[in-house]
Amino acid sequence: MEIKVKKNVLGKNDRLAAEIRKYLSEKGIFAINLISSPGAGKTTILEETCARLKDKLGIAVVEGDITTTRDADRIARHGVPVHQIETQGACHLDARMLENALEHLDLDKVDLLIIENVGNLVCPATFDLGEDAKIVVLSVPEGDDKPAKYPGIFRRAKVLLLNKIDLLEISGFDKEKALRDLAEINPDITVFETSATKGTGMDEWCQWLADRVAEKKKK
């Protein structure tokens, strides 16, 4: 019974996500769903991304958190349109929440939609939001065993941002081991080593995004 209920919920979510994907595609918008544990650096990466790309592309951001508008406030300071979803306890965003959030944003001049999911490596992995790409952020202090222990999100992601690379020396993080495990789970994933606070790898990451936006426009 419980399995059936879960299947129905996911089926309903997938149908709405497919509608959102079609709607965004018709508008030529490239959408990413940013997923990580709490504190891996998602919002800092977004702030750096907005600072680099906001004069070149139309950007809109949807923030997901259990409560508070703190992340949306951080993004708004960059002059980028943002809407905060407060899930009131839910550990992930779903397509219905995103659909509601999109009504608060003017998408007419938007090329890139960035969704920051609730901090969690498990639940957000299975809920499609209609994005073009899931982007997973793993920060070095979380440990090199995370790809092997949470394979679902690493399998579904198009890009891994290996963040807080500035802490590599002091953290004992075995980068080769983590990347070996990752290659077994998802050989096609693109990896950027980043330090959002120092700016390392941010230009390369933003170039990847700009290239995807340009590709989407051509379709």
Ligand SMILES: Nc1nc2c(ncn2[C@@H]2O[C@H](COP(=O)(O)OP(=O)(O)O)[C@@H](O)[C@H]2O)c(=O)[nH]1
């Ligand atoms: N050392 C270091 N700290 C970082 C980096 N990126 C983010 N942080 C810090 O990590 C903490 C959590 O960052 P935040 O962006 O709020 O993470 P989120 O919860 O994933 O959105 C903050 O104190 C950031 O300043 C990084 O590349 N290196």
Ligand SMILES: [Mg+2]
């Ligand atoms: Mg955040």
